Every structure is written in structure tokens, then in C-alpha cells.
Amino acid sequence: MKLKGAQIFFECLKREGVEVIFGFPGGSVLDIYHEMPNHDIRHILVRHEQGAAHMADGYARSTGRVGVCLVTSGPGATNTVTGVATAYMDSVPMVVFTGQVPTALIGDDAFQEVDIIGITRPCTKHSYLVRDVNDMPRVIKEAFYLARTGRPGPVVVDLPKDVIQAQTDFRYPRRVDLPGYKPTLEAHSGQIKRAYQLIKKARTPVIFTGGGVVLSESSEELVRLAETLKAPVTSTLMGLGSFPAVVPDSSGNMDLHPLWLGMLGMHGTYRANMAISHSDLLLAVGVRFDDRVTGKISGFAPKAKIIHIDIDPTSISKNIEVDVPIVGDCKNALRKLIEAAEAEPIEGLDALRAPWIEQIRQWKETYPLAYKQNSEIIKPQYVIDKIYEVCRGDAIITTEVGQNQMWTAQYFHFSRPRTLLTSGGLGTMGYGLPAAIGAQVAHPDRLVVDIAGDGSIQMNIQEVITAVCNCLPVKVAILNNHYLGMVRQWQELFYDKNYCGTCLDASPDFVKLADAYGAVGLRASKPEEVEPVIREAFSIKRPVLMDFVVSPEEGVYPIVPAGKSISEMLLV
């Protein structure tokens, strides 16, 4: 039977198990929208295509499945670019379908024509312009396959209008044939052996994890290896949650995991950065040695031999030379290391490790993360503490970018993977709210909270209405410091307190704004109001904007100034 391209589109999506599309219509995708009611796929109508891309991203990060969005040609397509780049930097599996002008008009500067394949080439894992309806099934199959396998990433599929109108016999290919795409999953046994020989000799080892551990679903293996080796663990922003920050102690109270160092890097904990600086062996798993993590390269883990596991060979020895590179899936490599460790246990491990664990405990006590909450003005960190306390850590948290993001990373004790969704690589303000909506679509019964800044939230505030009309009860906690706080902090520390362009003295009344959108608005201006506001918000089954009027000039500490070694932290 012959099907139209628009029908084939839905048949393919069904076969890929797609349950939801985040989209926004326009002329070149009208045939797909015309066909949509005949199919059992949910469509979330956004208010800006950037929102669609971040929602697909939040859906993907919170589930591990491929997020899908659908937009029209021209401005619809360009509006997704920030979302595509955000997903690319953080390796998020996503397929973005963009409309395109009819093939006969391509290149003529037709109405709403844009070369979206050209524009997104550097920020996609791959992309396709479909010129023939007969190619559609193969292309869509490949797009989903590429998005979710190997190092995941976004794929753009550009669909000209005549292609989705054309008819053909539909057959979905059973497998993909991509001769140039063969990700290495299996870690090389010889390299594992070499790695374990180094690990055995180490006195002050540190396991350093990143987003790769989340993507490869290898939390369990990570915990097992860390506990087997009694090696402390630190993580990048992207890896938070894959190692449990807190565990129940002997009397059942939640306490920091004794091997947990917290996040490292520019706003890392004192103990994490000191541990890296004194480590004699670094086991880096699913990380890419971003400059926000390493600080000055020559000052990063200067005494350590480095073992680096990553599925992407380009991440290895890109920024930092490593001693034992291991290309492969983190899960596979970690399992093999566990096998090696169990087959050949380290003798006298407790005694060997005791001084190192003790040293770390001392660092932790000397400079713990801390702030002072007085009775007058709300400290932003206090809000995060209270959110953590009220939900007992059981929530999916998204963030915006800036101080709000760093305080969340520092004060919320993430203990499960896929519970922190944050734009790490690109640092996209405006990510948090739509990402929260995407996560809420995937997890209708979970508490989803966007911890936001007063600046960032306004970058995609229009999506509040998307949450309202789709009954998605996301919670937004705005840490309202009346500043682009993170930038203000840099001006304070490194630009002579010249606060040019960072004061947000005029912001909307977020409570009234929530009301105008048909959401609920709540405000806390005094410390004692914080907890009641959070409790109330969490008990409402609708979207809620909480406006926390916080201390305007609070800084994120520790901070490693740009260009310094991570051991050179400013502590207050």
C-alpha cells in the first residue's frame, strides 16, 4: 500500500517507540500536522521552538530515551539551534525534525528557507536532508540509531515539503547499514590489565566521573568499584547523581557517603580539588577534561598517573595526556576493572587506604561547604537545603545557568543518576524550565523542580503556559537576587566591581506573572517563610512559581579563578 511521506513519518516514529513529540507547526510541516490526529503519539505544543528542543532534551536526559521535536522550516528551525547545541555538548540523544521548502525551491532563498543542515553541522552528531520519500524510512531509522548509540547526540532530519507529500510503498528497514559508524564498546583487556596494575600500586587514588557514567547507566558498577578499591569519588557537574552523595548510616540517618568528595573544578569542594591535587592515580571515567574542571592544565593532578575510560576516542588525550587510555563503554570497562579487582584483591587495603581517607576527612572538616543564614535575609543556599530536606532528595532537579546552578550542584545531594538535568557544556540560560517540562512529561508522578535564577527564567518563561495547559505540575524555585549573579560575581572579583549590565533592578512580579499564566505564584521574603512556601508548592498538583527574594550579593565559593590551578581556590 502506498503511504504519504507524512504518514511514513508517524509509522517510523511508532516503530522507534516514540510516545511524545515536542513541536510547533508552520507551513512546511503542515502535512505532518494534518496527519497527526490519526496517530497515537502525544504532541506537546510549545510556545517557542527553543523550548521544544530543551523539552525533548529534558525528556531524554531523565529517561535515557531519544527525545523528539518537530518544527517548521526557516525561523522554526533556527529557533532550535541553541537547544541542539546544548544537547550536543552534553551528549543527549535527540532527533530534531525540521520542515524545509520543496526540493525544487532549495537554494532559491524561498520564503522561510534556511540551510539548517549547514547551520547545525558543527553541533549535531549527524544530519540528513531527505530528498526522496523512498529514503525516509532508512534515514529515520539511522537518525534514531545514531542519536542513542555510541556517544549519544542530537541528529537533525530536514524534510522538504514535497517529500512529505509524496507517496511510496512503506517498508521499515530491519537494520542500519552504516559502514563508517562502529563505536567501540568493548574495553581492551590488555589496557584493563595495565590500568589495574597502576591501581594496585596507588596510595592516594581518586575516581573522577562524568556524564559518561550516567549515559552508560553504570552507577552500580561505579559504586561497586569504588567500594572494592576504597577509592574516593569526585564528579563533574554532568556526572552528579551517579555516585550516591548520601547513604543511610548504621542508625538509618542519611549521611554523606564516606568516599564522596563532592563536585570538583571551578566551584568544586575543597576536599575534591585537594584530593585531585594530591592524588597519585586518577581513574577518569566518562569525562572530557573540560577547562571548568581542570583549571590550569599543568596544575591538574600533577602527581597522578591517569587512566581514562571513554567511548569517544576524541576525548582521550585531547586536553590532557593520559597514561592508560581505554576506549569503550564505561559500563563494560568498569565491569572488567571490578573483575580484575576481585580476582586479584589488594593486600592490606584498609591499612593502605587509612591515611588517605583520614586526610580527606580532615580536608572536609577544615573547609566544608558553608554559608550563614541569619534571621533577616534569605540565603540562596538555604533555599536549596530546604528543597532537599522537604523532598528528602527524591526529585528530578533541573537548573538554569549561573549561581543557581552551582549552588544546586553543591548543596543538593544527588544520589541517583538522571536526577540532575543541567546544561553543563554549553551553559544555556533558559534550559531549566523547558527541560523540567520534558522530564515531567516522562515522569508524570514525580516531583520535578527547576532551580532558577531571576535572569535565566525569563529566557524561556513563555513555556509556563505549556506546563499549565498540559497539566504538568512542574515547580520553579527562582533564587531572585536581582542580578545576573554569576556574572556580577566575576565583576566583583575580577573586574573592579564594575557592575555594568548585570543588575536586574526591573523584573516582572513573578507571583502575578504565574497568576496571569494560570499557574500558582508564591513568594518568600524572609527565612522563616522559605520552608512553608516549599511545602505548599510541593503539595499543589499544578505548576508553581516560587519567588525567593534572596541576598543579592551572595557569591559561589569556593571559586578557582580562571587560569589558576584547582588547588588555588578562593574560599570566601
Add this chain to the structure above:
Amino acid sequence: MEIRTKDRHTIGILVQNVPGVLARVVGLFSGRGYNIETVTAAETHEPGLTRITLVTTGDERVLSQIVKQLNKLVNVIKVYDFSETEFVDREMALIKVRAEQQTRAEVLRIVDIFRAKVVDVSPHFYTLEVTGNESKISAILELLGQIGIVEVARTGKAALARSKKH
């Protein structure tokens, strides 16, 4: 700027011949700040496969990133770093040279020495075809330059490894 020859590398890239593949390869170089000195691309004897030969500069670390980044492109099937193997390379140049009464003989002598060919003749110009490795092409250009070159079109380098099939 003079580039040490050890920092110049010839890379062979076997790609699927699909629309946009050259843009992906070249875009990778410009986007990541790598240098391209020459690039050639044409279909191979195997249908659907194109071979790109590219000359780039960079130290060992840059070169290893280039090879890895190229391999990461979905349409790239194989990447050969010829710095690691023996290889043969050739390039072809078309050279339009001034050939007046007094210089014609000299031009033809040079053609003979370099085993070049005269492929077009007009009242004042000869167009020559010469094939060889880079130093041969440079040498003939140097000599003809003294007589008067009008225009040059060079193909850039094409390369194959000497031994086993790549």
C-alpha cells in the same frame, strides 16, 4: 611562516559519496582551527566511495586529534595517516607560460627535462601539463617563472600507501 616538514602530513580519507560529505570534512578543519594546505577529492573504483587526500600541518597531538575527529564523522569509512606508512603521491599542474619566439625553445627544453607535455598552443602562450611529486612541481614552476608564467592550476596531492591495500 615556514613549516617544518615533519609537521606537514598527508591524510587519506575514504568517505561515502553522499551530499555534504566534503562540507563535513572541510567544516571540521575550519571549525576546530586545523589547517588545510591542499585537498583533492574524487570517486574511487568502488561505487559510492570517494577518496579525499588532504595535506595539513600540526604537531603530533593536533594530528592525532584530526585523525580521531575525522573517524568520528559518520560518513567517513577510513582515515590513513600517511606519516606512518610509505606512500606514493602525485600532483598535476596545468601551467600557462609565455612562449614568444625567443623563449619557445627554452620552454620546450624544460618540458623535455620534466617529462611534461604541451597540451595547448596559442600565438603567445603554451599550456603545459606536468605530473609529479611536490618538489618536482615546485622545481618546474621555479624555472618557468623566470620565463613568465601567466596562470597555474594545481590539483593538489593524491596519495596511496605503497604496500597493502588501504
